Amino acid sequence: MVKLSHRTSEPVTESVLSVKDLSVILSREGRPSRVLDGISFDMFPGEIIALVGESGSGKTSIGLTLQGLLPHEYLPQIAGSIRLAGIELVGAGRRTWQSARRHLVRAISQDPMGALNPTMTIRRQMRESNGRSEGSIEDWLSRTGLPDPDRIADALPHRLSGGQRQRVLIALAMMARPKLLIADEPTTALDVTMQAQILDLLRVLARDQQTAILFVTHDLTVAASLADRILVLYAGRIVEMGRMQDVARNAAHPYSAGLLAARFDLDSDRRRPLPTLPSEHTPSIRVENACAYATRCPIAQPDCTAIRPPLEPASVHGGAVACLHHEQTPFLSAQRADAKPWPAQAIQETAALRLSNVGKTYPTGARSFWGRRQPQPILRSINLSIKLGECVALVGESGAGKSTLLRIAAGLVVPESGTVTRFDKLPPQVVFQDPVASLTPWLTIGEQIGERLRAVSPDSDYGRRRVGEAIKLVGLDPVLMDALPAEMSVGQCQRAVLARAVIVPPRLLLCDEPISAMDVSLAATTLNLLSDLRRRLDMAMLFVTHDLAAARIIADRIAVLKDGELVEIADPDAIIAAPQSAYTRSLIAAMPSLQAGGGR
Amino acid sequence: MLTYLTKSIVGAVVVLLVMSFIVFGLQSIIPADPARAIAGPNAPPETVEAMREQLGLDDPAVVQYGRFLLRLAHADLGTSVRTRQPVSDDIQQFLPATLELGLASIALGVALAGVMAALQFLIPGSAGIRLAMVGVGSTPIFLSALLLSYFFWFQLDWLPGAGRLTYRDFAGPTGLNVIDGILVGRPEVSVDALLHMILPALALAQPIGVAVGRSLNGALHDVMSQAYVRTARGKGLSETKVLLRHGLRNAATAPLSMLGLQVRLLFGNLLVVERVFGWPGLGLYTVQAFASADLPAVLGVAIVFGILYILVNTLIEIGQSMADPRINL
Numbered sequence: 001m002v003k004l005s006h007r008t009s010e011p012v013t014e015s016v017l018s019v020k021d022l023s024v025i026l027s028r029e030g031r032p033s034r035v036l037d038g039i040s041f042d043m044f045p046g047e048i049i050a051l052v053g054e055s056g057s058g059k060t061s062i063g064l065t066l067q068g069l070l071p072h073e074y075l076p077q078i079a080g081s082i083r084l085a086g087i088e089l090v091g092a093g094r095r096t097w098q099s100a101r102r103h104l105v106r107a108i109s110q111d112p113m114g115a116l117n118p119t120m121t122i123r124r125q126m127r128e129s130n131g132r133s134e135g136s137i138e139d140w141l142s143r144t145g146l147p148d149p150d151r152i153a154d155a156l157p158h159r160l161s162g163g164q165r166q167r168v169l170i171a172l173a174m175m176a177r178p179k180l181l182i183a184d185e186p187t188t189a190l191d192v193t194m195q196a197q198i199l200d201l202l203r204v205l206a207r208d209q210q211t212a213i214l215f216v217t218h219d220l221t222v223a224a225s226l227a228d229r230i231l232v233l234y235a236g237r238i239v240e241m242g243r244m245q246d247v248a249r250n251a252a253h254p255y256s257a258g259l260l261a262a263r264f265d266l267d268s269d270r271r272r273p274l275p276t277l278p279s280e281h282t283p284s285i286r287v288e289n290a291c292a293y294a295t296r297c298p299i300a301q302p303d304c305t306a307i308r309p310p311l312e313p314a315s316v317h318g319g320a321v322a323c324l325h326h327e328q329t330p331f332l333s334a335q336r337a338d339a340k341p342w343p344a345q346a347i348q349e350t351a352a353l354r355l356s357n358v359g360k361t362y363p364t365g366a367r368s369f370w371g372r373r374q375p376q377p378i379l380r381s382i383n384l385s386i387k388l389g390e391c392v393a394l395v396g397e398s399g400a401g402k403s404t405l406l407r408i409a410a411g412l413v414v415p416e417s418g419t420v421t422r423f424d425k426l427p428p429q430v431v432f433q434d435p436v437a438s439l440t441p442w443l444t445i446g447e448q449i450g451e452r453l454r455a456v457s458p459d460s461d462y463g464r465r466r467v468g469e470a471i472k473l474v475g476l477d478p479v480l481m482d483a484l485p486a487e488m489s490v491g492q493c494q495r496a497v498l499a500r501a502v503i504v505p506p507r508l509l510l511c512d513e514p515i516s517a518m519d520v521s522l523a524a525t526t527l528n529l530l531s532d533l534r535r536r537l538d539m540a541m542l543f544v545t546h547d548l549a550a551a552r553i554i555a556d557r558i559a560v561l562k563d564g565e566l567v568e569i570a571d572p573d574a575i576i577a578a579p580q581s582a583y584t585r586s587l588i589a590a591m592p593s594l595q596a597g598g599g600r
Numbered sequence: 601m602l603t604y605l606t607k608s609i610v611g612a613v614v615v616l617l618v619m620s621f622i623v624f625g626l627q628s629i630i631p632a633d634p635a636r637a638i639a640g641p642n643a644p645p646e647t648v649e650a651m652r653e654q655l656g657l658d659d660p661a662v663v664q665y666g667r668f669l670l671r672l673a674h675a676d677l678g679t680s681v682r683t684r685q686p687v688s689d690d691i692q693q694f695l696p697a698t699l700e701l702g703l704a705s706i707a708l709g710v711a712l713a714g715v716m717a718a719l720q721f722l723i724p725g726s727a728g729i730r731l732a733m734v735g736v737g738s739t740p741i742f743l744s745a746l747l748l749s750y751f752f753w754f755q756l757d758w759l760p761g762a763g764r765l766t767y768r769d770f771a772g773p774t775g776l777n778v779i780d781g782i783l784v785g786r787p788e789v790s791v792d793a794l795l796h797m798i799l800p801a802l803a804l805a806q807p808i809g810v811a812v813g814r815s816l817n818g819a820l821h822d823v824m825s826q827a828y829v830r831t832a833r834g835k836g837l838s839e840t841k842v843l844l845r846h847g848l849r850n851a852a853t854a855p856l857s858m859l860g861l862q863v864r865l866l867f868g869n870l871l872v873v874e875r876v877f878g879w880p881g882l883g884l885y886t887v888q889a890f891a892s893a894d895l896p897a898v899l900g901v902a903i904v905f906g907i908l909y910i911l912v913n914t915l916i917e918i919g920q921s922m923a924d925p926r927i928n929l
């Protein structure tokens with residue numbers, strides 16, 4: 001373990017958390033697998049550490065291990081040491097853990113919707129939590145910026161919005177005045193504006209209460225806007241650690257460098273493909289005595305698969321890195337810059353899709369005596385047309401009506417008023433948020449892609465050739481033609497869904513938040529693939545997202561939807577340079593950026 | 601809440617109207633001649649004819665139905681062919697025994713369900729408990745009633761297996777012997793009544809316990825892996841508090857529905873069990889009424905069970921809304 005020079009300018013403080021050589025083995029269906037492997041780090045009072053890595057790297061497992069809440073049906077085997085406020089927790093009894101959870105370590109999680117008991121008022125849930133708190137429940141609620149804390153305290157969780165619930169959860173955690181707060185992707189489910197407010201709140205709490213915050217995220221930009229230090233996790237191992245600014249500027253590990261390069265924001269170059277990480281994580285390799293990143297690493301050498309790289313001082317910054325050849329990392333970025341620009345896309349004047357005065361209501365209001373609900377307007381007189389070959393991104397916060405509009409465009413929902421005209425006679429193809437869920441679990445990928453070839457049997461030579469072409473078009477390995485969805489990664493499933501959509505190229509492709517559940521690198525890969533496909537197949541596209549940066553990269557025009565109304569629609573760079581509506585301005589202001597401090 | 605009560609009363613009236621219509625329809629379809637039945641098999645035709653006149657059996661159907669409703673509204677369910685008494689008097693006499701047994705079975709069933717869910721929860725994946733539950737759950741009630749009565753009464757003679765009470769002439773104010781024994785200051789009567797109830801109540805409680813227990817166990821299993829339970833554990837609460845405060849209440853809705861369903865099945869099971877244990881309640885009364893084609897008696901009991909069912913359903917729904925305040929009655 002490498003000692004990091006920590007905040008040399010400040011007086012030396014005692015660490016609140018000291019993790020040494022922590023390893024965790026979980027067993028699924030009798031098969032043990034090492035989820036965390038030799039993790040060591042320290043945290044100091046008031047410090048915010050970002051824990052960054054792609055999904056499956058073990059971030060959540062670290063958080064659960066620190067709380068002693070790994071699900072016992074997975075028979076967790078924990079080795080090493082966790083000292084929290086001087087108390088050793090590995091091997092500690094139930095009482096010690098309970099008291100540690102009560103007074104020392106608290107957590108907020110990714111899913112504010114599910115994390116509050118639906119049948120208990122906020123007040124009762126908070127009363128259970130108080131620990132050594134002074135100050136009333138209302139105090140704590142208002143400290144998190146919740147308006148009208150009296151009303152919220154007596155409400156049941158389902159009356160609150162996602163952002164409000166996340167604040168309640170933060171209040172719930174902070175009123176115990178814990179030494180350590182674990183925040184596991186607390187803003188992933190929230191809109192950017194809400195995200196910015198929650199990040200501000202965490203920053204203030206860390207400063208005022210001297211709580212150490214372990215902030216789990218796959219988003220480096222969010223990490224950079226918040227954290228003092230960063231831990232980069234790959235396949236259950238720490239591959240790099242250091243001061244946030246140092247790593248953001250000069251990553252020493254090829255994986256961190258790749259993650260940084262794959263990140264996109266409002267300033268990324270949208271004329272050419274985004275840089276991405278090479279290929280995807282292959283979880284099945286044996287890595288006991290090797291670098292776990294070797295299968296993907298562009299600078300791997302033969303020795304990388306012979307020994308496990310130790311965590312040692314980095315040459316480019318004051319932190320540590322686990323890479324045998326980290327002095328080569330700086331040359332990586334030079335190799336990446338020269339991607340060829342996208343070819344120009346021909347946009348015709350004919351509309352691929354035209355919505356005129358479209359309105360839609362859903363019965364969601366209060367129930368009347370006869371059990372009928374009041375209709376609530378979801379969309380109000382929407383006028384939108386997408387030209388052949390054009391991509392329009394629809395941006396708005398959750399609940400704005402984006403998905404309803406997309407479903408109307410797809411013909412899946414019938415609007416109450418207005419007309420929908422499509423150029424194509426065939427129904428348009430829709431790509432949904434969760435690629436795994438949109439595939440049938442018991443059909444092979446080839447069968448599912450071939451299904452759309454109406455008159456052609458997918459088993460015929462011609463059918464198999466068409467499927468093979470579609471698979472190649474989306475960059476999927478042809479051997480996966482006979483694989484089942486469960487055998488593939490999320491990224492591969494996403495490619496299969498796209499292959500199914502474009503095997504008979506539609507004139508209009510509809511995408512509903514296709515990247516919002518993905519980590520940065522996979523999101524960049526998917527955006528590149530969509531940009532490529534629509535140019536090659538000359539498709540028009542409606543791309544629904546709450547991510548303004550993604551919208552800017554993929555679209556020719558951005559349409560902003562707010563409370564069921566289109567507030568503006570224009571060229572992406574024009575919108576970002578000179579937003580017309582207050583809502584768009586707030587969206588832009590809330591975008592985190594790699595320069596610390598957040599906001600623009 | 602007020603609208604809910606109004607709604608359920610309106611619902612009850614509608615259900616009763618529908619039932620009265622069916623009952624009335626049955627009366628006129630079934631070939632039995634009530635005039636002949638009352639006058640007796642050997643009465644001369646004139647007497648029967650006079651009886652028909654008296655009963656208004658020659659009036660148009662609508663008039664007869666109106667009269668029938670009017671009588672119903674006055675709790676007049678007609679006269680039993682077998683006992684020659686007003687059906688409502690018979691029901692008043694036999695209902696307490698059935699209520700007592702039914703309530704005891706529900707209580708015992710819920711207790712069994714709790715024990716089963718707790719066992720399954722504490723010893724997760726125990727094949728033994730699962731097997732036992734499948735075995736017990738798949739035994740038909742007439743068989744388990746017979747087995748219980750055969751072993752514990754006939755063979756071992758540990759428990760009484762016939763009738764409600766050893767004290768023949770005891771009669772208390774409520775008709776519920778266990779309570780009456782305490783009310784009149786004769787605790788030995790209460791004990792005796794309880795002992796008599798054990799075997800039939802066990803037989804009746806068994807399907808309730810298995811069904812509700814399984815439903816509770818399944819619901820608990822789901823709930824205990826929810827994110828909010830992790831939040832509760834994250835507060836450092838003990839596992840018991842997590843289970844009681846956050847688990848049980850959220851798991852209550854499905855097992856309560858199952859309990860409602862089981863209570864409806866209980867009405868049918870009462871016929872079998874009261875017959876096997878010679879329990880002098882509405883079930884036995886109905887079985888005997890069947891045997892002598894005593895239509896007014898059968899229909900009277902059906903209406904009483906209908907009302908009880910609506911009552912139970914309302915209680916279950918109120919219980920569910922108490923467990924889950926999001927359910928707005």
Ligand SMILES: Nc1ncnc2c1ncn2[C@@H]1O[C@H](COP(=O)(O)OP(=O)(O)O)[C@@H](O)[C@H]1O
Nearest residue numbers: 026027028033035055056057058059060061074
């Ligand atoms: N019960 C389990 N048994 C075996 N492996 C598991 C289990 N739960 C999670 N894992 C594995 O542990 C690794 C880390 O998972 P997780 O901590 O959820 O990562 P992250 O939060 O970074 O997405 C993954 O490879 C995942 O597949």
Ligand code: SF4
Nearest residue numbers: 291294297304323324
């Ligand atoms: S050790 Fe080798 S494979 Fe691993 S990151 Fe460094 S260069 Fe790449």
Ligand SMILES: [Mg+2]
Nearest residue numbers: 055056059060
């Ligand atoms: Mg996670």
